[in-house]
Amino acid sequence: MAVLLRLSVLSRAQGGRALFLRAPVVRPALVSAFLQDQPMPGWCGMQHIHLSPSRYSDSKAASLHWTGERVVSVLLLGLIPAAYLNPCSAIDYSLAATLTLHSHWGLGQVVTDYVHGAATQKAAKAGILALSALTFAGLCYFNYHDVGICKAVAMLWKL
Amino acid sequence: MAALFLRHAGRQYLRAHLSPQLVIRNAVPMGTTAKEEMERFWNKNTSSNRPLSPHITIYSWSLPMAMSICHRGTGMALSAGVSLFGLSALLLPGNFEGHLDLVKALCLAPALIHTAKFGLAFPLMYHIWNGIRHLIWDLGKGLKIPQLYQSGVVVLVLTVLSSAGLAAM
Numbered sequence: 126m127a128v129l130l131r132l133s134v135l136s137r138a139q140g141g142r143a144l145f146l147r148a149p150v151v152r153p154a155l156v157s158a159f160l161q162d163q164p165m166p167g168w169c170g171m172q173h174i175h176l177s178p179s180r181y182s183d184s185k186a187a188s189l190h191w192t193g194e195r196v197v198s199v200l201l202l203g204l205i206p207a208a209y210l211n212p213c214s215a216i217d218y219s220l221a222a223t224l225t226l227h228s229h230w231g232l233g234q235v236v237t238d239y240v241h242g243a244a245t246q247k248a249a250k251a252g253i254l255a256l257s258a259l260t261f262a263g264l265c266y267f268n269y270h271d272v273g274i275c276k277a278v279a280m281l282w283k284l
Numbered sequence: 285m286a287a288l289f290l291r292h293a294g295r296q297y298l299r300a301h302l303s304p305q306l307v308i309r310n311a312v313p314m315g316t317t318a319k320e321e322m323e324r325f326w327n328k329n330t331s332s333n334r335p336l337s338p339h340i341t342i343y344s345w346s347l348p349m350a351m352s353i354c355h356r357g358t359g360m361a362l363s364a365g366v367s368l369f370g371l372s373a374l375l376l377p378g379n380f381e382g383h384l385d386l387v388k389a390l391c392l393a394p395a396l397i398h399t400a401k402f403g404l405a406f407p408l409m410y411h412i413w414n415g416i417r418h419l420i421w422d423l424g425k426g427l428k429i430p431q432l433y434q435s436g437v438v439v440l441v442l443t444v445l446s447s448a449g450l451a452a453m
Binding site: 195198199202205224225228231232235241242243256259260261262263264266267270271272277280281282284 | 323326330356359360362363366367369370371372373374379380381384387388397401412415416419422453
């Protein structure tokens with residue numbers, strides 16, 4: 126507290142410009158950043174603070190990934206009635222792509238949630254990638270050399 | 285004392301203006317990523333060999349909780365099914381019609397076939413309806429607790445009805 130009082134004295138003496146812009150940063154208890162340990166009240170010492178203002182972490186990758194996941198979900202949702210009403214080769218390949226991408230990202234989230242440690246997670250993600258790639262290849266092969274997804278479902282259901 | 289402090293604070297102030305970094309009194313700004321922090325947490329956690337507190341074995345189950353894990357479960361099952369289908373196309377000899385003829389040759393009872401169709405449709409329909417529920421949440425709607433339960437029941441009813449409808453087709 127005394128620290129802040131002295132600083133305010135200083136800034137008032139200097140016309141109180143830039144220091145007060147930094148005031149939120151100098152008051153540790155109010156910093157909305159990731160703190161390793163909770164400071165005790167009345168504490169006034171050294172603290173490692175991780176801050177991620179935009180100039181440190183400019184990557185929008187995670188945010189874009191999230192949006193991509195939702196877009197693919199909506200696409201897949203639309204493809205299903207389309208496949209029923211208008212079965213064709215274009216829908217076959219679109220289904221193959223959206224289905225494998227949606228499941229690839231979904232399985233990726235499961236791995237992120239339950240697999241810990243950098244090495245094992247990397248291995249699991251690589252395994253998922255291989256599975257998704259093979260699945261997509263298999264579905265495309267089926268679309269090309271066999272009856273295609275839409276027709277296959279129709280044939281299966283006529284059993 | 286005040287003079288000493290003023291000199292130090294002044295130096296901080298000067299440093300704050302000269303360097304582009306945030307100056308936190310007596311602290312080191314660290315630009316660690318979330319991944320690094322997570323890695324550090326898990327390393328510390330696993331190396332301390334602490335026993336795991338009971339969680340899912342003691343926590344009272346709620347409908348949203350159960351439906352959430354079922355969404356994940358059906359998703360994984362459907363993924364497995366799709367992958368099995370795709371891999372079979374690559375690895376197994378013969379074409380799809382041939383495999384269907386194999387099943388027809390088994391002369392299974394219609395009731396069994398009907399049940400199998402229901403069994404295939406059910407996880408798919410559940411995942412689709414609950415998926416729509418998820419997308420509605422992503423729009424920020426229906427997040428109040430009573431709404432969670434209401435939408436959950438709606439999803440369950442829709443699942444049963446649509447699965448029955450599909451199995452009858």
